[in-house]
Amino acid sequence: MRNRLWLLGFLLPLLVAAAPRRKVIIDQDAFGPGGPNLQPILMVLQSPDVEVLGITVESGDGWQKENVAHTLRMLQLIGRPEIPVVPGATFPLVNSAEATKRWEARHGKLFYKGAWTEVWSKEVLVRRPAPHGPEVVPPLVEGEPTLKPAHETAAAFLVRQVRAFPGEVSILAMGPMTNLALALRLDDRFAAGAKELVFMGGSFNPHPSGDGFGLEYAHTPRLEFNFRWDPEAASLVLRAPWRRILQVPVDPSTRTRFTPEMMKQVSAAETPIARYVARWVESFPLWDEIAAAVWLEPSLVTRREKLAVRVDTDGDGAGYGNTLSWPAGQGPGLGERDVEVVFAVDVPRLERLVVERLTSPGPTGTK
């Protein structure tokens, strides 16, 4: 018996190493350096059972070109130059800065509008450049990347990879879904060819926490930025024939934060990744980290519900970009489909997973 246990202890690591890793493409509006958009990418890169086929980038919190530069610089600093960074959509399908201004004149100022922000608060400007056009990449505070982006466009890359590994590729989408919408229209078999879509977006009945982030949902409980930047893309993605959709809306994030304790733990680690994270971390709600975490560890989800979900695409209406929902199977039948929605997660376990992935030496043991 003792001999056999010894044998198991010897074989197990080999078995794990030989097991096929979970293939994923990360789609993100990777506005950096570090922070809430890039930390979840690092969590996935740091998971030994995962193979990141590439990172597709679009506009959202920041413009695509700048987001690509931040992503490349991060991969360089953490020693992962082999991961493809694929530039995607700069503009949403239909929505625009001009339409947004017109909408605001009619329906009131949006709480947040990402790359369309006209004036950043002083606090934000400490680490981020002043608002600028989509073609401008201002000097990066974390240093300029020497790595280069892929030549392919994000949508073509998504289509090619899903065709190459039918039924095997998870899409982890944490920004507006413009790239996914384009891929769906480039290839009718794209959605059904992927293993699953796990995305951060939408808002149902978030608890409006007392802080500044909570205020966003006090007046517009159904409005979330990823959907609002490109409502038509989100609508199209939600009506596609995916084998499985897991939606991570704002709801589970409103009681989370990257806490001072988590920051301390990350700062104490000595890896290049932890140093990069600690340099740029901010105390934001764990919006995208939750999406990455529940894809990595589905057992973190403590409350999920199946709902029919769609997006309001009436560009002139007060609810443009709002999440629409109905009890499962009870929508009007205009293409909306039932989606699994994450409403709550185990927050202490989530925090531990975030810290563990951001401080571990990583799958390649990069130092």
Place this chain on the structure above:
Amino acid sequence: MRNRLWLLGFLLPLLVAAAPRRKVIIDQDAFGPGGPNLQPILMVLQSPDVEVLGITVESGDGWQKENVAHTLRMLQLIGRPEIPVVPGATFPLVNSAEATKRWEARHGKLFYKGAWTEVWSKEVLVRRPAPHGPEVVPPLVEGEPTLKPAHETAAAFLVRQVRAFPGEVSILAMGPMTNLALALRLDDRFAAGAKELVFMGGSFNPHPSGDGFGLEYAHTPRLEFNFRWDPEAASLVLRAPWRRILQVPVDPSTRTRFTPEMMKQVSAAETPIARYVARWVESFPLWDEIAAAVWLEPSLVTRREKLAVRVDTDGDGAGYGNTLSWPAGQGPGLGERDVEVVFAVDVPRLERLVVERLTSPGPTGTK
């Protein structure tokens, strides 16, 4: 000293009797018998410091004609035949049953649509007649009224009373606001001539309680029936130059119910009013009772906030009838005005007030 206290004890009741009573017109979709629409009317009628100038009635939960009949029968049973019952609007300003059907085909079934309900649940049919047209008044389960309604229309009555007592009349509106909208357009000075408007309507971020009533807000947190029945009327009322508006939305009601304990206390009382209430009471949230209660006892409010409020009047949009809001003074400036909104009340004190008013002998000591 003892002598003086004795004198005070003697004079106080006389002083109270001599003090001018607070004048109020109650506007209600008084779908009965008893229950959540009529109980709050009784609470006000039972308040010794209040003079009810009249009850103006419109459609909403039920049709106006039937609502008027229930109100008259109630006044008869409790011995208050002197209170004018004034028939008001049967139909909303713009909205209609046909438009609602078309809307449902596009945006999904409404959770509740009052007099437009096509099929009542069996539970409801125990005490309410099958759905019927606006001109039909089915036999009343509580017996037919012999009292007659006023000959004036509700809007004209409202205008006349407010002119008769400038700055003195409170409007307590607990149904859709069609009558008020008509009064506002009959007389441009109506809003500014009233003392205040206190109304039940709208929805901001209600806690979706686990019960059937909570489900309503799980998918449409901004949708409330009074606004949804006549969104244009609500919009018009909210843009009028009232001296003061106090809004009681759904929010404070989701954690309240007419509890079994309250029912027991009411059943134990021996007055005609308590007998009438106990006969027809149901365990609904205290929607309208809260509006009546905070008008009677403003100190019941534990959380109020000033917000800019309007109603979505885009009849084809997914958000038709939704409550729109912005931080005070930060709306788009299209007529929306700052409104005091009640978000929470002292529930134990509320319950005590409801029971006390429904079981007290009443201002006239009617037996």
